Amino acid sequence: MFKNTGHADLPLHGGTVPKWLADRMMQMGTLIVESIIENYGKKEVLVRLSDPLWFQSLGAVMGMDWHSSGITTSVMYALKRGINSRAREFGLCICGGRGKYSRRTPDELKFLADATGLDGDKLINSSKLVAKVDSTAVQDGFQLYMHNFILSSEGDWTVVQQGMNVEKKTARRYHWSSENLRSFIETPHTGVTGENEGLILNLTANNADSTRKRILDFSKENPDRVIKEIQNVIKHDDNKIIVPNSELTTSANKIEIVPQRSIVMPSHHDVRAEDVNLKRLGAVLATAYESEPKDFESLLLTPGLGPRTLQSLTLVSEVIYGTPSRFTDPARFSFAHGGKDGHPFPVPIKIFDESIRVLHDSIEKSKLGYKDKSECIRRLHTTALEIERNCEPMADFEKTLERERKLSPQWGGRVEGKLPDYDKV
Numbered sequence: 001m002f003k004n005t006g007h008a009d010l011p012l013h014g015g016t017v018p019k020w021l022a023d024r025m026m027q028m029g030t031l032i033v034e035s036i037i038e039n040y041g042k043k044e045v046l047v048r049l050s051d052p053l054w055f056q057s058l059g060a061v062m063g064m065d066w067h068s069s070g071i072t073t074s075v076m077y078a079l080k081r082g083i084n085s086r087a088r089e090f091g092l093c094i095c096g097g098r099g100k101y102s103r104r105t106p107d108e109l110k111f112l113a114d115a116t117g118l119d120g121d122k123l124i125n126s127s128k129l130v131a132k133v134d135s136t137a138v139q140d141g142f143q144l145y146m147h148n149f150i151l152s153s154e155g156d157w158t159v160v161q162q163g164m165n166v167e168k169k170t171a172r173r174y175h176w177s178s179e180n181l182r183s184f185i186e187t188p189h190t191g192v193t194g195e196n197e198g199l200i201l202n203l204t205a206n207n208a209d210s211t212r213k214r215i216l217d218f219s220k221e222n223p224d225r226v227i228k229e230i231q232n233v234i235k236h237d238d239n240k241i242i243v244p245n246s247e248l249t250t251s252a253n254k255i256e257i258v259p260q261r262s263i264v265m266p267s268h269h270d271v272r273a274e275d276v277n278l279k280r281l282g283a284v285l286a287t288a289y290e291s292e293p294k295d296f297e298s299l300l301l302t303p304g305l306g307p308r309t310l311q312s313l314t315l316v317s318e319v320i321y322g323t324p325s326r327f328t329d330p331a332r333f334s335f336a337h338g339g340k341d342g343h344p345f346p347v348p349i350k351i352f353d354e355s356i357r358v359l360h361d362s363i364e365k366s367k368l369g370y371k372d373k374s375e376c377i378r379r380l381h382t383t384a385l386e387i388e389r390n391c392e393p394m395a396d397f398e399k400t401l402e403r404e405r406k407l408s409p410q411w412g413g414r415v416e417g418k419l420p421d422y423d424k425v
Contacts, residue, residue, distance in 0.1 A: 003176070003177055003179065004133075004134075004174065004175065004176050005050040005051065005052070005175045005176065005177050005261060006050075006051065006052040006053075006175050006261040006262040006263075007052055007172055007173055007174045007175065007262050008052040008053075008055070008056055008072075008172070008173045008262065008263045008264075008265065009170055009171075009172050009263070009264040009265060010067060010068060010069040010071065010072070010170065010171045010172070010173065010265050011067065011068060011069065011169065011170055011171075011265065011266075011267045012068075012069045012164065012166075012169045012170060012171055013065060013068035013069055013070050013341075015070070015340075015341075015416055015417070016416070017064070017070070017074045017340065017416070018340065018414075018416050020349070020414060021063055021064075021340050021347060021414075021416075022074070022077075022078065024062075024063065024349075024352050024353070024356065025062045025063060025064065025074065025075070025078040026078040026079075026081045026082045027082070027356050027360075028061070028062050028063075028316075028337075028352070028355065028356055028359075029058070029062055029075065029078045029079050029082055030078075030079070030082030030083060030086070031356065031359045031360055031363060032058065032061075032316065032319055032320060032359075033045055033079065033082070033083060033090070033092075034086075034090070034363055035320050035359065035363055035374075036048065036320060037090060037091075037092075038363065038366060038367075038374075039320065039321070042090060042091045042092055042152050042153075042154075043152065043154070043156055045092060045150075046092075046150060046152060046156055046157065046158040046177065046178075047158075047177070047179075049150055049158045049160060049175070050158045050160075050175045050176065050177035051175065051261055051324060051327070052173065052175050052261055052262055052263055053261055053262075053263055053324070053327040053328060053330060054319075054324070054327045055072075055075070055160065055173075055175070056071065056263060056265075056327070056330035057319060057327045057330040057332075057333045058075060058319055058333075059071035059072075059074070059075045059330075060330050060331065060332075060333035060334040060336070060339075061315050061316055061319050061333040061334075061336045061337065062075065062078065062337070063336075063337040063338060063339065063340065063347045063352060064339065064340065065269075065339045065340060065341045065343070066271060066330060066331050066333075066334040066339055066343065066344075067265035067266065067269075067330075067331070068265075068341075069162070069164070069170075069171035069173075072146065072160065072162045072171070072173045073097075073098050073146055073162070076094065076097065076146070076148045076160060077097065077098075079094060080094040080097065080148070091152055091153040091154075092150065092151070092152055092153070093112055093150075093151050094148055094149070094150050094151075095108035095109055095112070095127075095148070095149040095150075095151065096108065096127075096146075096147045096148045096149050097146065097147075097148060098145060098146040099145060099146070102144075102145070102146055102147040102148075102161075105124075105127050105147055105149050106124045106127065106128070108149075109123045109124050109127060109149065109151070110124065112151060116153060118151075118155050119155070123149075123151065123155075123157070126157065126178070127147070127149050127159070130147075130159045130161070130176050131144060131147050131161060134161060134163065134174045135163065141165045141167075141168070142163030142164060142165050142170075142171070142172045143163050143164055143165070144161055144162070144163045145162065145163065145164055146161055146162040147159065147161040148160045148161065155178075156178050156179075157177075157178045158175070158176065158177050158178070159174075159175070159176035159177075160173065160174075160175055160176075161173070161174050161176075162174070261324070263330070269341055269343050270343045270344070271331045271334055271343055271344035271401075273397040273398075275329065275331035276329050276331050276332045276335075276397070277328070277329040277332060278393040278394040278395075278397060279388055279391060279392070279393045279394065280326075280329070280332060280384075280388055281332050281335060281394055281397075281400075282388075282391055282392070282393060282394030283384045283385070283387040283388035283391055284311060284314045284315060284318075284332075284335070284384050285311060285394070285400065286384075286387045286391060287310065287311075287314050287380060287383050287384040287387055288307045288308070288310040288311035288314055289307045289310075289311075291310075291383060295379070295383065296310065296376055296379070296380070297376075298372040298373050298375075298376045299313070299358060299373060299376045299377070299380075302357075302358055302361070305354060305358065308348070308351055308407075308411065309351055309354045309355060309358070310380065311335065311336070312336040312337055312351055312352070312354075312355045313355055313358060313359070313377060313380055314380040314381065314383075314384050315332070315333050315335060315336035316336060316355060316359060316377070317377050317378060317380040317381035317384075318333075318381050318384070319333065320377075320378075320381075321378055321381045321382075322381060331344075335400075335404075336355070337351065337352045337355070338404070338413070339415075340414075340415055340416040341415060341416065342415040344401055344404065345401065345404035345405050345408055345413065346405075346408045346413030346414055346415045347413065347414050347415065348404075348408065348411035348412060348413050349411070349412035349413070349414055350411045350412040351411050351412075358373070358377075359377065361373060362374040362376070362377055
């Protein structure tokens with residue numbers, strides 16, 4: 001049983017991820033996955049990846065542009081590089097990718113099935129059906145161009161795939177999980193929502209069962225008769241099976257809108273106060289800059305570790321230990337390591353490297369039985385939660401941005417291409 005767990009609508013952005021960022025994204029993403037496995041098990045990694053909001057937050061904390069379509073391909077590429085190199089250790093493997101690599105998914109799944117004894121035919125069929133549902137059964141104007149199938153050694157899986165609407169310059173990322181769905185074609189979408197862009201064809205609704213059967217009958221008919229039927233449908237709009245472009249759940253007579261784990265990202269590049277939960281961000285900054293040093297002694301004993309690195313690690317800690325309700329404002333996580341387009345500020349390379357080093361050190365020591373550092377990273381999140389309960393919403397958002405940009409050279413701030421002119425943003 002499996003289900004569609006939601007989607008994200010993202011503006012299309014050009015450009016590429018520079019190597020200096022791609023390598024760090026791979027390291028940070030892999031360490032976060034490893035930490036989740038250590039704390040919760042590999043199945044939890046699949047659950048997290050099937051959540052559109054958590055996925056967006058992960059990409060932001062990894063230094064990718066907080067809202068662009070490229071966050072999907074760059075995060076999945078980074079995770080595929082990192083996870084697949086340790087597939088036997090993690091018990092996880094990522095198949096597929098973008099363009100021609102997506103078409104290799106069946107071959108990769110067959111290889112994994114032969115090596116592990118899993119049911120290859122079933123996995124391949126699941127992969128194809130998931131792609132077919134989001135490209136054909138629900139015609140929402142997005143043409144799929146990326147398909148990633150994340151598989152565990154137990155046979156559990158998650159799919160992250162993305163489609164493009166060139167005309168509207170938007171992309172839509174779809175998330176699927178191998179849990180809790182009776183069928184691919186009977187109301188699989190528990191989280192399809194987004195900006196209303198008109199009417200779409202939905203053949204997955206319960207009340208479209210007769211339509212599916214009619215289509216099957218058509219496939220056996222003479223082509224001339226089929227063409228005539230189609231012409232009749234075009235003349236009579238009331239014969240079309242169309243529903244508003246929104247999240248789909250069914251009742252006996254209609255399809256209703258029910259909000260869930262999906263997100264629509266704005267078109268603006270800069271991070272604005274309205275994009276962020278200011279109370280949560282304020283708690284993160286208070287944890288980093290106002291906590292007593294003894295609160296994080298085992299981390300602060302790390303040479304060179306200062307409040308700015310604690311700020312990043314607090315947000316990383318939330319990605320690892322936070323509950324689903326914590327990821328409704330993914331832009332907040334860009335305050336860990338910035339973004340390659342310079343928003344909300346350039347990627348602070350020195351801070352990023354410190355975060356990677358501390359997280360790696362905590363995981364390695366934890367494996368040896370020394371859990372002080374890993375517990376300290378967990379405590380960063382719990383401390384921020386405690387502060388958040390009593391603090392007022394952050395009032396100086398612009399001053400925080402100003403400070404980050406002012407200190408950017410000191411922290412090795414880098415962007416893709418030319419640094420943005422913030423006065424004109």
